[in-house]
Amino acid sequence: MTARADETIRVYARAKINLYLHVLNRREDGYHELDSLFVFGDLADVIAVTPARSLNLEIRGPFAGKLSAKDENSVLRAARLLADAVQIRPQTKITLTKNLPIAAGLGGGSADAAAVLRALAELWRISPSAVDLTLLGLGIGSDVPACLLSEPCYVGGIGEQIEPIPALPALPLLLVNPGVELATSSVFRTFGTKFSETARFPEVPTTIPNLISLLQTRHNDLQRPAIEQCSGIAEILHVINETEGCLLARLSGSGATCFGIYENIVEAKQAAVLLKRRGWWAKATMTAKAERPWEDL
Numbered sequence: 001m002t003a004r005a006d007e008t009i010r011v012y013a014r015a016k017i018n019l020y021l022h023v024l025n026r027r028e029d030g031y032h033e034l035d036s037l038f039v040f041g042d043l044a045d046v047i048a049v050t051p052a053r054s055l056n057l058e059i060r061g062p063f064a065g066k067l068s069a070k071d072e073n074s075v076l077r078a079a080r081l082l083a084d085a086v087q088i089r090p091q092t093k094i095t096l097t098k099n100l101p102i103a104a105g106l107g108g109g110s111a112d113a114a115a116v117l118r119a120l121a122e123l124w125r126i127s128p129s130a131v132d133l134t135l136l137g138l139g140i141g142s143d144v145p146a147c148l149l150s151e152p153c154y155v156g157g158i159g160e161q162i163e164p165i166p167a168l169p170a171l172p173l174l175l176v177n178p179g180v181e182l183a184t185s186s187v188f189r190t191f192g193t194k195f196s197e198t199a200r201f202p203e204v205p206t207t208i209p210n211l212i213s214l215l216q217t218r219h220n221d222l223q224r225p226a227i228e229q230c231s232g233i234a235e236i237l238h239v240i241n242e243t244e245g246c247l248l249a250r251l252s253g254s255g256a257t258c259f260g261i262y263e264n265i266v267e268a269k270q271a272a273v274l275l276k277r278r279g280w281w282a283k284a285t286m287t288a289k290a291e292r293p294w295e296d297l
C-alpha cells in the first residue's frame with residue numbers, strides 16, 4: 001500500500017533530559033560509554049511528512065533560523081538512510097517545526113531524526129520487521145535509539161542499550177538555556193579521564209522526594225567541562241537553585257541547557273518567568289509519562 005497524496009503524518013520530537021549522566025570509559029574509537037537516565041519533556045519539535053515529487057525539507061518555528069535545510073541536516077540524513085535501507089525513492093516533503101534550542105543538550109538533532117524515522121516508516125508503510133530503526137538511528141546520533149522510544153529509560157553503551165523505566169513519576173521541570181550553542185564533541189573532548197561507575201537505582205522510585213534523594217548521589221560528568229566552555233551555565237544553575245521550590249538543579253547532556261526539578265508545575269512556571277527576565281530561554285514542562293507520542297496525534 002502507498003501513501004495517499006494528501007496524507008500527512010505528524011510526530012513529536014520531545015526534548016530529552018538527562019537526570020544523571022555518568023561517563024564510564026572511552027572506547028578506542030573515541031566514543032564514550034555512558035550510564036544515563038533519560039526522561040522526555042512535553043516540549044517538542046514537530047515533524048510532519050507528506051508525499052511530494054522529491055525529498056525536501058522546510059524548517060520553521062522559533063529556532064528555524066539556527067539550522068540549515070542542507071544535506072548534512074540529521075533529518076535529511078535519516079530520511080535518506082531509511083529510503084536506502086528499504087530501497088524506495090524518498091518522494092516526501094518534511095516539515096520541521098523547531099521549537100527547541102539547538103546544540104543544547106536536549107537531544108535536538110537526534111530527537112528530530114528519530115521522529116522522522118517514525119513518521120516515514122508510517123507514511124511509507126514500512127513493516128517493523130523490514131528495518132531495525134534503532135541500529136539505523138545510531139548511525140545518525142547516539143541519542144536516536146532513546147529518542148525513538150521517548151519514554152523514561154536508562155541508556156547504556158554509547159546510546160544503543162535502552163532499558164525503559166515506565167513507572168518513573170512524572171516530574172515538573174524547568175529548562176533554561178543561555179543561548180550559547182555547545183558542540184557535544186567538544187565537551188567530551190575536554191572531559192578527560194575522571195570516569196564514574198554505573199549508578200542505576202536498586203528500585204524504581206515512586207515519588208518525587210524519593211527520586212531526588214537518589215539523584216543527589218548521582219551527577220552529570222559533563223557539567224564541569226561544559227562550564228569550562230560556557231561559564232553562563234554555572235550562573236544559571238545558581239539562579240535555578242535559588243528559586244522557590246527547586247529540589248535539584250543540573251545540566252542536561254553536554255549542555256548548555258540546565259534543568260530544575262520542582263515539587264509542582266506552578267513553582268516551575270513561576271521560576272520560568274523569573275529566569276526569562278534575565279534574558280535566558282526558560283520553559284516549564286512536565287516530563288512525559290511512558291507513552292508512544294507518535295501514536296497519540
Ligand code: C5P
Binds near residue numbers: 034143
Ligand atoms: O552521536 P552524536 O552525534 O550525538 O555525538 C557527537 C559527538 O559526541 C561524537 O562525535 C563524540 O565525539 C561524542 N560522543 C561520545 N560518546 C557518546 C556520544 C557522543 O564521545 N556516547
